[in-house]
Amino acid sequence: MLRAWDYVLAPESVGAAIFMTFLQQFEYIVLAAVLGDDEALLRGYQGVGTNILAVQNGYASRIRPLLIRLLKEHDDAWFAHSTIPNGPRSWDEALALALSSALEKLHKQLGSNSSRWHYGRIHRMTYSHTLGALKPLNRFFNRGPFPVGGDSDTVNMGNVLAIRPTEVITVPSFRQIVDMADLKRSLSGHAPGQSGHPTSKHYDDFIQMWLKVDHHPMLFSRAMIEDSAEGTLNLLPRRT
Secondary structure, three states: OOOOOOOOOOOOOHHHHHHHHHHHHHHHHHHHHHHOOOHHHHHHHOOEEEEOOEEEOHHHHOHHHHHHHHHHHOOHHHHOOOOOOOOOOOHHHHHHHHHHHHHHHHHHHHOOOHHHOOHHHOOEEEEOOHHHHOOOHHHHHOEEEEEOOOOOOOOOOOEEEOOEEEEEEEOOOEEEEOOOOOHHHOEEEEOOOOOOOOOOOOOOOOHHHHHOOOOEEOOOOHHHHHHHOOOOOOOOOOOO
16 A cells, blocks of 8 residues: 555545554654653654643654654664663664554554545544534534645645644645736635634635635636625714
């Protein structure tokens, strides 16, 4: 499945699910070999922040470049004094352990049928309203979860926290294609909708378009706006 994978982190991809789960396991194994089993320290080096206002730290963007450099160097001395009992003593052993751990984890999460290990089943996004933090209000205010692709390094981002790898927290909320030769041909797309009122049909009507990476015309002229208007709101101050 990995050999057949096209390297695209698409929601329906099985290869993406295996690779990303492997990568999470590999990060943990490599760091634990030198940092020990201190969970807080490990999560910190994987990029987890210290409080709810700072959910990520600078290490989040550095761990993968570090892994790439270490893999290229392939110096087994990294594991010479590994703190993991019976842990890997070489990069090849670490890679093998990470892959077997990933397959075991996916088996537990998604079942024995590996053809159904779609990335979008372990990589999901919810549009969460502040008032939807409490049950049962979440059913009224929130929308999702939806399967999405990408990760922190892709153009169509779908970033997660190391401590919650299945919960997408950062996506491109607005997309725009501007035709500088003819602005009226420009396109855009955002989600979940144009209205902040949960009972409005425009509260969540852009979600499916956004998930498909589709766009709608940008209305640059007054004529285009008036032709597309579904209503007019007149605000008339009361005369005193």
